[in-house]
Amino acid sequence: MGAPMADETFADYLSRRRAASDAFVTGDVAPLHAVSATSDPATIFGPPGTVVQGADAVNTVNAGGAARFTGAERNDLETLHSGEDGDLAWWVGVQRSVVSMDDGGEPVPMDLRVTELYRREGGRWALFHRHADPLHEG
Numbered sequence: 001m002g003a004p005m006a007d008e009t010f011a012d013y014l015s016r017r018r019a020a021s022d023a024f025v026t027g028d029v030a031p032l033h034a035v036s037a038t039s040d041p042a043t044i045f046g047p048p049g050t051v052v053q054g055a056d057a058v059n060t061v062n063a064g065g066a067a068r069f070t071g072a073e074r075n076d077l078e079t080l081h082s083g084e085d086g087d088l089a090w091w092v093g094v095q096r097s098v099v100s101m102d103d104g105g106e107p108v109p110m111d112l113r114v115t116e117l118y119r120r121e122g123g124r125w126a127l128f129h130r131h132a133d134p135l136h137e138g
Contacts, residue, residue, distance in 0.1 A: 010084045013118070013125035014091065018077055025075045025099050029066035033059055037121060037128040045131040047112060055128075073098040073107050077114075087120040094135055111135040 013035065020031035036042070042055040044062070052061045075097040082091040097110040117129040 007123045008125055010089050010118075010125060013089075014082070017091075017116075017127065021077060021095070022072070022075050024062075024066050025069045025072035025097055027066055027069045027071075029063045032062055032066070032127075035125070035127055036062070037119070037126040039121065042128045044129070045133070047132050047134060049133075068102050069099055070102055071100040071107075073100075075099075084118075089118040089125060091116045091118075095132070096135075111137075 016031070017035050020035045023029075023031040036059060037055050040055050041053070042058045044050075044052045044058045046052065046061070046065075050061075052058050075095070078094040078096065080092045080094070082093075083089065092115050095110075095112045095114050097112075098107050099110050100107045111134070112132040113135050115129075115131045116127055118125045119128050120126070
């Protein structure tokens with residue numbers, strides 16, 4: 001995956017972000033921490049309806065979330081739109097996954113609507129807000 005370079009392009013960052021998503025659903029949070037904000041403000045609105053504030057708290061919650069996953073048959077990120085303007089950027093899409101959880105059960109689908117916001121921190125892009133909730137198609 002590699003470390004971020006100073007003045008990283010948003011396209012390069014999104015490649016690292018996708019790889020971090022793939023690692024997360026296998027139980028590895030380290031790549032997500034590498035692409036996430038380390039300073040406040042930072043927030044996550046999680047799939048169960050939770051609201052977490054503060055970079056340290058978000059990173060702690062993400063570590064706990066990754067620990068629940070034991071693998072993924074699939075983890076696709078479908079981009080609806082994304083862009084950047086100065087030191088802010090966004091990605092909006094659908095995450096379609098089939099994941100195995102630490103309960104030892106059969107793999108289950110996990111389809112989420114996702115909005116993510118990013119900002120520059122010291123010449124690199126960093127995820128500072130994620131809103132993900134269950135996708136209801138129909």
